[in-house]
Amino acid sequence: MNCISISFKLAPREIRSRIAPDKSKQVEFIKNLISNYTDECVMLCTCNRTEIYFDGECQNEILQALCQLGSFEENELGRYVMYFFGHKAIVHLFSLAAGLDSMVVGEDEILRQLKEAYEISVENSSVSSQFNMIFQSAFACAKKIKSSTSLSTIPVSVATLAANTAAKFTGSSVTALVIGATGKIGLSTLKNLISHKNVTVYATTRNRNKDTQPAAELGTKLYSFSDRYDLVDSSDCIISATSAPHYTLNFLDVKNAIKTKKPRLFIDLAVPPDIDPHISEIEKATLLTIDSFEKIAKQNNIKKEKIALTAKEIIANEVDSLEKELAYHEFLPNLNQASQNEIDTKKLIIALKSELDFSQFNAVIAAISKILKEGEP
Numbered sequence: 001m002n003c004i005s006i007s008f009k010l011a012p013r014e015i016r017s018r019i020a021p022d023k024s025k026q027v028e029f030i031k032n033l034i035s036n037y038t039d040e041c042v043m044l045c046t047c048n049r050t051e052i053y054f055d056g057e058c059q060n061e062i063l064q065a066l067c068q069l070g071s072f073e074e075n076e077l078g079r080y081v082m083y084f085f086g087h088k089a090i091v092h093l094f095s096l097a098a099g100l101d102s103m104v105v106g107e108d109e110i111l112r113q114l115k116e117a118y119e120i121s122v123e124n125s126s127v128s129s130q131f132n133m134i135f136q137s138a139f140a141c142a143k144k145i146k147s148s149t150s151l152s153t154i155p156v157s158v159a160t161l162a163a164n165t166a167a168k169f170t171g172s173s174v175t176a177l178v179i180g181a182t183g184k185i186g187l188s189t190l191k192n193l194i195s196h197k198n199v200t201v202y203a204t205t206r207n208r209n210k211d212t213q214p215a216a217e218l219g220t221k222l223y224s225f226s227d228r229y230d231l232v233d234s235s236d237c238i239i240s241a242t243s244a245p246h247y248t249l250n251f252l253d254v255k256n257a258i259k260t261k262k263p264r265l266f267i268d269l270a271v272p273p274d275i276d277p278h279i280s281e282i283e284k285a286t287l288l289t290i291d292s293f294e295k296i297a298k299q300n301n302i303k304k305e306k307i308a309l310t311a312k313e314i315i316a317n318e319v320d321s322l323e324k325e326l327a328y329h330e331f332l333p334n335l336n337q338a339s340q341n342e343i344d345t346k347k348l349i350i351a352l353k354s355e356l357d358f359s360q361f362n363a364v365i366a367a368i369s370k371i372l373k374e375g376e377p
Contacts, residue, residue: 001040001134003084003092004062007049008103011080018070019077020045023120029069030126037061040131044117046110048103053093053131059083090134090322094315097142099152105304106151111142133326141318145311156301158293159185162267163192165288166237167199169265177235178203179228179249180242181220185269189239190220202235204228229257232264239267240274251278258282269293 006019021029026043033041037058044051052062067077084092092101097114099106118135121127127135146152155161166176176193180186181203193201206225223231225248232238232254240248249266254276258264266287268275273289280287352364 001053001055001089001093001131002057002059002086003051003053003089004059004066005049005051005082005084005092006066006077006080007051007082007101010082013047015070015077015080016048016050018072019050019066020047021069025069027120027124029065030121030124033058033062033065034124034126037065040121040128041126042118042121042131042135044114046113051096053089055130087319087323090138090319091315093134094138094141094319095312097138098145098311098315099142100308100311100315104157105308106154108146108152111139115139129329130326133329134322137318137322141315144318145314148314149307149310151304151307151311154300154304154307156297156304157188158269158290158297159188160192161293161296161300162239162269162288163189163196163199165293166193166239166265166267167196169237170263172198174199174236175234176201176237176239177228177231178220179225179238179240179274180244180270181205181222183241183243186239186241189241189269193239194220202231204231229253232257233259235264236262237265237267238275239269241269242274243270244274245272247276248274249276249279251276251281254279255282 006016008016026045030041030043033052033054038054038056040053040055042053044053050066052066054062063077063081064074066072067074070077093114095101097111099108099110102110114135118127121131155164167174174196176199178186178190178193178201181190182205186203190201190203193199201220202223203220204223204225204227228248232249238249242248248270261284263284264282264286266275266279266285268287268289271290275287275289277287279285349365349368353361356364
């Protein structure tokens with residue numbers, strides 16, 4: 001198995017978006033590769049990467065097909081491409097399935113996307129026994145890493161940490177207000193908040209007709225930025241993440257807006273600050289800034305890096321087992337033939353001795369000795 005990868009590591013978003021077809025065009029692309037260049041093919045398309053897993057030495061032809069798909073000049077796409085061949089392609093697939101190659105290390109979404117990409121190829125007869133073994137082993141390894149480590153459960157982004165803190169604030173249902181929901185951090189925080197079933201989310205934007213589609217697609221009710229103080233009183237948690245040069249929430253305005261005395265959590269994820277620090281002086285109000293979350297994020301990132309090393313060890317062992325299984329299946333016809341004929345054991349041992357290094361040959365001798373010993377009465 002080999003792989004062509006165009007990902008966030010080298011390619012900017014505008015390049016990636018040109019080679020990320022919808023499902024129907026993806027099926028058409030796969031069928032074209034199968035008809036002309038390769039026997040097996042899986043195409044993965046996400047917002048962060050497009051990857052082609054294929055059999056044979058047809059990487060140049062596949063690159064040309066990708067250029068046609070994205071309307072690139074010939075070889076224009078080449079500088080954004082990473083190639084993985086044989087063993088390295090398998091390790092890359094295993095690492096990708098486990099979330100080790102993602103922007104957010106350990107994230108689970110890529111595994112679902114990989115499974116969907118594989119199923120598309122299965123439905124279109126684009127994989128056979130070898131790719132089936134490789135992909136199923138990668139999925140099983142990812143599941144093993146997820147169950148035996150905490151790689152996917154340690155948050156390392158400020159947005160995730162802030163959303164988790166907000167979701168746990170009351171101990172039950174939470175009403176959260178996000179000010180600045182169209183910015184990068186604000187939108188990410190919004191997505192994370194929505195993933196918590198106990199959280200009801202409202203959001204504000206300065207211009208309801210500009211750049212609001214991503215937030216609106218999440219099903220969040222959008223309000224005008226000018227309505228923010230009216231929403232503060234009914235909210236348990238208020239998160240602000242804008243690029244404004246001045247406060248989005250002032251002390252006196254917030255104090256006057258609050259009619260119901262209850263615990264409230266204010267989270268300021270902006271630099272410079274969005275929330276007047278004096279708000280922490282309001283009765284039952286707690287203010288957290290981006291500094292506290294960044295500190296936790298750095299600590300969690302160190303933990304995750306250590307766990308990632310364990311995950312890589314698991315991958316190395318699983319890939320080793322898989323490659324031995326693949327080699328065994330490839331040799332199986334010869335093994336069946338050998339069982340029908342007498343083989344000179346001494347000749348076999350001498351041939352192995354000349355072909356293998358000491359550790360390999362010693363392992364073979366140990367295995368044969370074990371078989372002979374077990375066969376004794």
